[in-house]
Amino acid sequence: MALGLVRARRGDPDPWTPLDEALELALPRQELQWIAPVAIARAEAAWLEGRADAAITATDAAFAFSCAKDSPYTTGLAYWRWRAGLEPEIPEVRDDPYSLEMSGEWAQAAAAWATMGCPYESALALASANEEPGLRRALTELQRLGARPAASFVTHKLHEHGVRRVPRGPRQKTRRNPASLTPREVEVLALVAHLLKLVGRFVG
Numbered sequence: 001m002a003l004g005l006v007r008a009r010r011g012d013p014d015p016w017t018p019l020d021e022a023l024e025l026a027l028p029r030q031e032l033q034w035i036a037p038v039a040i041a042r043a044e045a046a047w048l049e050g051r052a053d054a055a056i057t058a059t060d061a062a063f064a065f066s067c068a069k070d071s072p073y074t075t076g077l078a079y080w081r082w083r084a085g086l087e088p089e090i091p092e093v094r095d096d097p098y099s100l101e102m103s104g105e106w107a108q109a110a111a112a113w114a115t116m117g118c119p120y121e122s123a124l125a126l127a128s129a130n131e132e133p134g135l136r137r138a139l140t141e142l143q144r145l146g147a148r149p150a151a152s153f154v155t156h157k158l159h160e161h162g163v164r165r166v167p168r169g170p171r172q173k174t175r176r177n178p179a180s181l182t183p184r185e186v187e188v189l190a191l192v193a194h195l196l197k198l199v200g201r202f203v204g
Contacts, residue, residue: 009150016045032062040062043055059081097116101125107125126141132163139151
């Protein structure tokens with residue numbers, strides 16, 4: 001499940017093979033703690049691909065199961081159904097980041113996720129903003145994390161708000177660098193290393 005979700009969030013190839021395997025392993029257990037997280041992951045992956053209907057379908061059975069059990073998973077499942085275009089389907093507003101965002105309190109949701117050490121979820125909450133500063137913060141963080149599909153969503157939303165100068169994020173060569181260095185930065189670093197080596201020989 002984690003492998004498929006990371007691939008989906010990064011926009012890497014083939015998130016569905018591991019997500020399908022996760023579903024095959026979870027369903028026979030007939031236990032919500034196995035089924036719900038997989039359903040949530042599959043819904044997010046579908047949403048990131050722009051397939052809202054598939055995101056809803058991915059959560060249908062798990063959501064009904066969770067509601068019947070009055071489970072804490074209900075809010076997470078409802079969140080992705082809401083992201084896919086449905087009205088919030090939780091019985092009451094609860095003090096958690098998902099509920100805060102669904103009720104329009106995206107800034108508080110982002111702050112709550114940040115406090116919990118969840119930068120991707122925090123940036124995704126900022127993406128619910130309807131004003132440029134919040135959306136730009138979301139885009140900057142998603143680009144930093146390499147979350148290309150969600151960053152594309154925010155870029156599109158900024159364009160809808162009439163913003164034209166939208167940062168494109170790191171180039172492909174920069175993303176491939178383990179330290180996220182640009183080719184020019186790699187070149188400068190090599191020159192600095194060479195200079196330090198010469199200085200070391202001189203001092204020695």
